[in-house]
Structures are given as C-alpha cells and as structure tokens.
Amino acid sequence: MKRVKNYINGEWVDSETKEYGEVWCPATGEKIGEAPFSTANDVDRAARAAKEAYWEWRCTPPLTRARYFFKLKNLFEESFEDIARILVTEEGKTLDESRGEVRRMIENVEHATGVTTLMTGYNLEDIAHGIDCTAEPQPIGVFGVIAPFNFPAMVPWWFLPYAVVSGNTYIVKPSEQVPMTQTRIFEAIDACGFPEGVINMVHGARDAVNGMLYHPDIKGISFVGQSSTARYVYKACGETGKRVQSLGGAKNFVLVMPDAELDKSMPSLITSFYGCAGERCLSGSVLVAVGDVYKELKEKFVAAAKSLKVGNGLQEGIQMGPVVSKKHKEKVLGYIEKGIQEGAKLILDGRNIKIEGYPNGFFIGPTIFDEVHPEMTIAREEIFGPVVSLIHVKNLDEGLKLIENSEYGNAACLYTTSGKTAREFKYRAVASMMGINLGVAAPMSFFPFGGAKGSFFGDIKGHGREVFQFFTDTKVVIQRWT
C-alpha cells in the first residue's frame, strides 16, 4: 500500500498532518493507498517555494521554458502506459478511456509549447502623433489548480502547462480520492529537471483547498468539480481578489431527431452516456427522443446498453468500469431509487449487476429510465453515473426548451441528417460545448473547455488560445521619443 507525498520545491516531502485519506481500487473494492490531508501550512510551504522560484523563471526566455515541456512530453510518452494503468486502478475507468485521457493530457503539453506565438502581444505606432503603444502580456506569479476525481491525469494539465510556460509558477492539488496518478506524473516532472519550486503538488481536501483559496501569494485558481464547490471557489476568489476559472457540474441533453441515422449513431450515443461510467461532465444524461423516433430509438438504445461489457477496466475489451467509490455508488443508487419513487419507468436496471471475480467492486450496470418528466429529480440533477433518463418530446423547440430550463449549460448534442436543424440547434441551445452527430463534445487542447450557466463561474475557460490571457496580465506601454 502506497502513502503518497507532497512535492514541494523539487523534493518529495511529508505533510505535517496526521490525517490521511484512503485510496480505493474501485474494481476490487480494496484499499490501495493513502494520501495526506495536507494543512494550510503545507500549502503555505508550497506557495512560498513557488513565489521564490517565480522571478528567475519569469525571466527565463519563453522558448527555453518551452524546452522543458518538450522534454516532459517525451517523458510522458515513456511512462504513458504506466500512468494509464495507475489511473485505471484508482479511478476505475477502462484502459482505453484512461489512455485517451493521458493522450489529452499530453496534447495540452504539446499545445502549450507554442508559447512563442500564443503568448505574443500587439502594438500600434502613432496612436497619437509620435506616440507608439504596445500591449505586452506578462506572467503574474503563483497559480494553482484544484482538480476533480474523474480525470485525475488530464484536468490539471488543462491549466498547468499554459501557466508555467507563460512564466508563472504552480501548485497542483489533486483529488484526495485519486492522488496516485498525479504522483506518478510528478515523478516525470521531477525527472524533467524543472528549477526547484516552479511546479509543486500538495495533496489534501478541504484544508488544502481553503489554504490555496485564501493564500495571499497565490494569484489565481483553476477549479473543476461539482457546481456547489465551483460557486464556493468563485466567491472565495472574488473575496481575495484572485483570478478564477471555476468549472462546475453538468446535466447534458442529447437530442435525437427522427431523421437521425440511428444505427450509425448508436456507438457514439452509447459512449456518450456510459463512457467513464457516466462520470464525466460531458456525459449525456438525458436522452431526448424527438417525434416519432422514440420507439425505435428506445429499442435500439436499450439493446446496445444491454450488450456493454462491464468489468475491471484493466482488462482489455471491457467497455465500462465501476464508479469511483462506495460512497459515490450509493449516491448513484440513491438517484435510481428517487427516479422510481417519482414515477419514472425503470426499463434497464443496473443496480444488482454481478461481475465475476469482483464481488466487492463499485459496479453499477447500464441503467435506463423511460417516461421521465422534466421536473423529476433524475432529469434535473447531475447523477454522475451510468443512468440514462429518456424523455419524449414532440419537436426540436420542446427539446431546446428542456436545455434552456436546465440549471446547467455544459454540453448539448444533436443527432440529425439535416444541416438546417443542426444550425438551428447550435444557434439556439444554451450550452457551451455542442456536439452534432457525436455524443461527447470534448474540445481539444487548442479550443476552450468550459460551460455556461451553473456549469461555469468565471470568464476565461480552460485551455484553448484564450487561456494565455488568464495566466498573463497585459501591460500597455505608451511611449514618446520624438
């Protein structure tokens, strides 16, 4: 059993805490590790190291800073399979999903190495007679990320490489449920040879989070997690004058039009709802059958869901793994109970799934509710599990109304063969990540990631071109030499 350490100022160090959280393997239900619930003092130690490292790093030429990331990319490629397997072991997703996640992490490193073009400012001569003006983006100081459990490798890397390649220094706080993946990633960082204090990691939970939110030397926070915490982080950063990008939860609607190519669409529909066991903020949650596609869609979707291979994600060929923890399993089962109580019709029940060889795993099989009404809890709240709510509407307008009325606005998807309908949908739907004929509208590293309404608190989203604005302050210099 592994007890992970913090990484501060280029060294692996113990937290001052006596409290440790347990890390579980979701497939076997066994305890596999412990992570310290680091204190505000531990965060302070990391923040001081990062602050100390800042000026020298900030003065390092951008291309030199980028070279560290070129090297780091190669180190990540070498440890790719190792990281992916650790991730499966502590989070539960399948090996393919895990490899896909590690790939996306590396893509962010690749994108960030374009700093010499992505971070440049602009200028204009003669803004008045003989006066020139330049806008010069400059790094700001120490930034940090507070990461969720569901993408333990990738999410910190939506932010970290851009912050650091821009000349800032950094602190990562991984989820206390899945601390081992980022620990393995930091072994690569350690081997890469970054100057001490440039990149740091502090494990922990509430105390570490508050330590970061209220630390005077931390200039900005990126957060990804559930909406209630995202709102809390946003408020705290407002109080303390920090920059903030706070990504919350989701309730994603997937509309299927009568003209959709159902057979062709089915693999991606299934992936949308059951990929990562529904534990992703881009997962489909409400399947909306528009018009007379309802009966055929239901039959085909149920048949495809039934055929999914559920098991230990470490076995190749498994299509859906367990959910992350016993506690989370109970939460998802609670939503299923709620759906039954509120009158939805359970047409595929994954509650009692048995996986041979894994009697203690946190498995829930594919679950489908039919005859779901928009006001039901399962149609409104984020379940974050393999539970699908099927709603039948008359037309596109009714479907768009469902999206508009949702508290969340992360992603929305549409299946159709009509360009006109697709345009109407992307034009009107109140969500920020849109999929047309695909079920996981996941922006890649060179496009921004983040939602609308209760799914996002802040201005500048994760990765994409814009993220460089979050990690820099644009200094405007007005000069007269004539």
Add this chain to the structure above:
Amino acid sequence: MALTTFGAIMGFAVEMIGRSMDIYRTAVGKVKDPVLKENVQVLLEEGKKNSSLMEQTRRENVTEMILEPIAGLQQEDYEIDLKISGASEDSDLLKAALALEEKERRFFHDSSEKVPLPEVSRIFRKIARKKEKYIDHLKSLRLNM
C-alpha cells in the same frame, strides 16, 4: 472473443506479433538452410519494429471523445496454432512462417476496415501490404527447397 474496443484490437495485435516473434526466435536456432535462416531473422526484426509501432499507434491514436464500440472482429479467427512452433525441419519451419505471416496479414487487413480511425487504418494496411510481400518471398523460397 469479440474484439470490440480500440484497446482490445491493439492489444491483440501486440500479443499476436509477440507470439510470432517467440516462434521465429526459436526457429532461428533450428533452421539449417542459410537463406531461410536469414529470412527468419528479417521477420524477427520486422516483428520488433511492428511491435513498437503498435505500442506507438495505441498511444498516439486513442481519441477519447470517439472511443466507440467496434464490431465485426473475432479474436478466434486470428489465433495462431501453437503446434507449428514445434516444427524442426526447414520445410516445416517455412510452412510455419507462411502460416504466421498469412494470419497476421489477414488480421491487419480485416482490422484496417473495421477501425474507424484513418491513421490507424493506414498503418494496418501498410503492414498488411508488407506481409503480402513477405508471403510471396517465402513462397518463392519454398519452390527452391
């Protein structure tokens, strides 16, 4: 068993190549004919290259947003008959090599049509084409033995 995921197909490809390499490694020590020995060594080297190409392809082409189920490939159709690893005469070893290369060629050809990622399909097709050439070459050796 059905190969229904990208990882399952890539994993099977790695295993298949590994099994062939094991057989070729043993065969190198048994083959008497120097021309055949040289050819088995070439196949062994090619196996090493393909193995690392498969690892790289698996790493670099796994696109998280479209990890969709794949249909139409059965592992059993491409299993290698391990009895052929017991061959000791040159003619039997050549037959074994032909059988191995043909199994692999068919696997990569069929998979290239099922995997929905053009880059991966292209790599599979390229390997299948190379295998075709080796098969023709091995057949020409058979005529000379």
